[in-house]
Amino acid sequence: MMSDDDCKTWCQLRQNAVVQPLLTDLYQITMAYAYWKSGKTNDYAVFDLFFRKNPFQGEFTIFAGLEECIKFLEKFQYSNSDIKYIKSTMPASVDPAFFDYLKNINLNDVTIYAMQEGSVTFPRIPLLRVEGPLIIVQLLETTLLTLVNYASLMATNAARYRLVAGKNITLLEFGLRRAQGPDGGLSASKYSYVGGFDGTSNVLAGKLFNIPVSGTHAHSYITSFISIDDLQAKTLAHKQTGEVFDLLELASKYRDAIAEDIGGIVSEASDGELAALISYAIAFPERFTALVDTYDVKRSGILNFCAVALALNDLDYKAIGIRLDSGDLAYLSNATRDIFEKLAVKYNIPWFAQLTIVASNDINEETIISLNEQSHKIDCFGIGTHLVTCQRQPALGCVYKMVEINDQPRIKLSQEVGKINIPGKKNAYRLYGADGYALIDILQRSTEEAPQIKQKVLCRHPFQESKRAYVIPTHVEPLHKVYWKNGKLCEPLPTLIQIRDRVQESLKTLRNDHKRNLNPTPYKVAVSDNLYSFIHNLWLQNAPIGELS
């Protein structure tokens, strides 16, 4: 455990190191100068940060990254060295007074509305609404996008794994070695945990974020023992009595005794593997987990594991279980469970039937679904590459669009209707039915009154005139709160555990058909009648009348 002070120091270092105002696209700074030069320092703009499509062919997204955005805002300031560097990228003709302006920028006049971190969210609902001086809110764009995009993608991916795995399976993130850079690995561990994983193999993530860490040994541990002769220490003391036993002798005895029960042949089992497992059991008698597929799961690994686990049992230690890292996981887990159950009966040690089976071979969402269909006896999945790189869709397409400037709404037209953004300052509400499930999200102009419970609310599709429905909500949840005002945080930030809990609570309010893996039902995001007219009037005003010729 790290002290609060240690953590603070580290975070500051990290903050200074990477997440800082220069972590942005150059065009934000060239735009800032052009705005400044053309006298737009007092222009006031409103930007929405949102996405247009849920990731992974799903119908929901988890919003994450807010805390990191706030930390970025709290430290937003160009250093002298930043200014010097920015100068070097700009033409000599740039007015030097601009650099003084940049140096003195602060976020006192910026107001940020956000959804609660960990909430389920949907396309077009702003995750953040950022208001303030045009130049300044424009300068925040890239960094906010960077901090929200991957965090939300990762939390969503993890939440999807949790949904397909079910509540009773332990999910561990094992992806550091394949992550997109060292910090990609840290973010992956953090947001996997937020999305519903139980722990990570990443020690630094464990230390920094107080996430449970987990791990045993690799194949190299097993192969580093060539034969029984490599076993230097062979004894272990009884947990209660302290009496010292020869674990090799005990395990060898059990190996002979159970080989036939479990369909193995002692001469075919690897002695190097047995030596490795005994040495590991001596080091961690209370946490004995064994990787069993180094040579042959059935002929060697399981036999050796059970022999050592039974030996440990004689010394009053309960083994934890095994890890399978290759092969047919459904078949092997069932076969292994049968063996555990058989030995539990044979030796009258009931807990032996419940030994943990961990699987960790290139697992993805589809693997878990397929294993569920075949039926398996796995208790825990260790998931790496597919989880942390979000292989199925490695980027969430969050965008940051101007919706209002100097109280005038802005609409960005596009050939694709789905790419038209919804103009003006808006509030969003989630309407719930009597059964507690979310029915629909509705965007309204910020000047409209909130929908009322037990009153009819006309919900309209933002672009299709004929798609309308009346909804009578039992509960109305405003989706945004002010998190940043007058240069500081103004809403307490939840802890990581609270965000993690929020994800599960928020997902519970979503009907299962929206959450299923195959062809989920889209959840509806509507606009109020008032906002509908507002959008379409603006659209007509701005769209040129074509000519057919």
Next chain:
Amino acid sequence: MMSDDDCKTWCQLRQNAVVQPLLTDLYQITMAYAYWKSGKTNDYAVFDLFFRKNPFQGEFTIFAGLEECIKFLEKFQYSNSDIKYIKSTMPASVDPAFFDYLKNINLNDVTIYAMQEGSVTFPRIPLLRVEGPLIIVQLLETTLLTLVNYASLMATNAARYRLVAGKNITLLEFGLRRAQGPDGGLSASKYSYVGGFDGTSNVLAGKLFNIPVSGTHAHSYITSFISIDDLQAKTLAHKQTGEVFDLLELASKYRDAIAEDIGGIVSEASDGELAALISYAIAFPERFTALVDTYDVKRSGILNFCAVALALNDLDYKAIGIRLDSGDLAYLSNATRDIFEKLAVKYNIPWFAQLTIVASNDINEETIISLNEQSHKIDCFGIGTHLVTCQRQPALGCVYKMVEINDQPRIKLSQEVGKINIPGKKNAYRLYGADGYALIDILQRSTEEAPQIKQKVLCRHPFQESKRAYVIPTHVEPLHKVYWKNGKLCEPLPTLIQIRDRVQESLKTLRNDHKRNLNPTPYKVAVSDNLYSFIHNLWLQNAPIGELS
């Protein structure tokens, strides 16, 4: 530009912050304890870090990340706070002397062989060979993999874009907002540059790595100007004479004069866009580039851009060009080039025909190939999501396998032949033909003599007996050098630019059929006859004889 000292300080901060011994999987530490506990502190092991398959369905990979590995090694030390944290993750029964051992670990006895950073490489050729005390080299595994995997994947991806784009196209990396975390974005910028990109939009990457940065404005800049009235400053001084002109008046005059030539109608062009472009030209008269697709490329954007560029020309400023961010890029670039050429003739300003056309709409390798087939007039691609997240394959599967322990070779068998690792300490050579192209890479036992030029070398497929060939090399390149020995770097590290140059030189030695996008010819990686026998003898010794029943 950052001073060397600034840079050093920053790197140290960054180093301390993320890349540190705790950035690892917990099982490395639990294994370390089990090794220590079983008296294996003097065991000496050799690990190969390699991958089994080239990414992106290609037939080559660029090795990158070595410098970051070295920086990690140089600072390898567990802090007191690390030890405290590690203790908290371990059972109370762990011998406290182990923590003293951990605290005092240093890398004086570790030797690391590596390929030159920026080299083309192939499956099974070790990128790193790490030798030293078993416990210590095992503790390095995860971090080394993390530092090599994404760096190499990213550099390879960038190199592939360069290959399809050709030498004369400018390639810019625009992916920060979609990268996998803030540091993912920084690594992407760095290794895109290494792989052959010309610059990045990422300002921090520019500052830290001295990479050219690039950027102009976003759609929001254009939409923030609603009409001509938003234009507060309208004048600009002539570059030579200093005489002040009304740029709006000039541009409006040109807009009227050219509308017909380029098939536009002035009343349909956006005045807000014109205002935005004039303001931008006033801020950056020597770097005028315009995003032209906010409203309508042909009816509005190009007309407004040309009007402003011609006005600037009257003041002796040469505009840079335009950026297209949507639509049919082949068609629009050709149409735009035609307009530029027409106006170059009309106004007798030849450089106008060569204005730069940048395209930046969701570009990937296939888009570029397809644009090349259609023929286009784009000079520069700005590439984001697909590049930085390596969407087509977001992880390289580097592994770190024990190949020898205490002078005994280790082989890890697998049902899949491709997953069997090549045992023992090996050297690798690249054999070149008389035309300068690389013919084959060969792995030999480290005790064998290097292949000689002009002498027959028997090259064998590592697993298929009948696949053999004699090669008579004109040039033999040893692929590994010792980079780390006696606790320090022992080979000078190249600069980023040198690594970038190395990528292009190294790619030049590879025949085009290995590099092409569609069905490239596999480049062969062979083993010497001696190594072949060595592998297969070991294999037979270790593989159990099955029984059919």
